[in-house]
């Protein structure tokens with residue numbers, strides 16, 4: 001792995017270390033590219049505070065901190081400034097309006113909640129409800145079609161324990177949608193590191209049959225995790241059939257209100 005585009009910072013309240021430590025660790029580990037993609041702030045109504053993302057007034061500091069590091073380390077590593085965001089229909093345009101004021105180079109789609117987060121459950125919660133599976137797939141496809149996302153992080157986050165044929169049908173639609181939009185799917189190394197329910201082998205069998213692009217993402221919440229070589233064999237085993245084209249470098253799409 002020579003590039004990682006999935007990296008968090010302390011601002012999301014569940015990551016640790018300084019940005020500089022992540023950069024230094026990436027250089028030591030031999031990465032040529034490191035992209036930061038902390039959980040995006042959301043323009044929520046006053047009074048609602050999400051416990052898993054930076055606040056809107058921290059975005060300025062996030063960007064300036066990374067711009068300074070980008071300059072300082074330019075001869076040693078290529079740094080990029082991104083965000084990992086959900087597609088929440090009620091907040092997406094207001095979010096883009098804010099992001100357009102900053103040099104945000106890319107968004108990763110991480111659909112952690114359905115609906116608009118507020119009052120809805122975590123997408124990764126165990127469920128056998130076909131309606132939740134369908135909502136996850138429909139909402140994620142709608143997100144991919146905005147043209148604002150550069151890759152789809154842990155597309156297999158939904159933890160569906162119901163009918164396997166139903167799961168397969170919806171996941172095929174999701175994989176096709178990503179392929180049609182030219183958006184790579186991510187094998188999430190954090191899931192491997194922590195033994196989570198994703199990456200889900202059933203999903204990756206379907207994805208390989210559907211074809212398209214795949215990328216590995218460290219989803220680092222600590223500096224040590226930016227170069228997660230220990231998880232690579234399991235990630236590579238999932239992709240062994242070779243049905244997906246593995247990308248090392250990502251084509252960055254700047255998120256914009258202007259539809260491509």
Ligand SMILES: [Zn+2]
Nearest residue numbers: 008012014039
């Ligand atoms: Zn996180």
Ligand SMILES: [Zn+2]
Nearest residue numbers: 006084110219
């Ligand atoms: Zn993440």
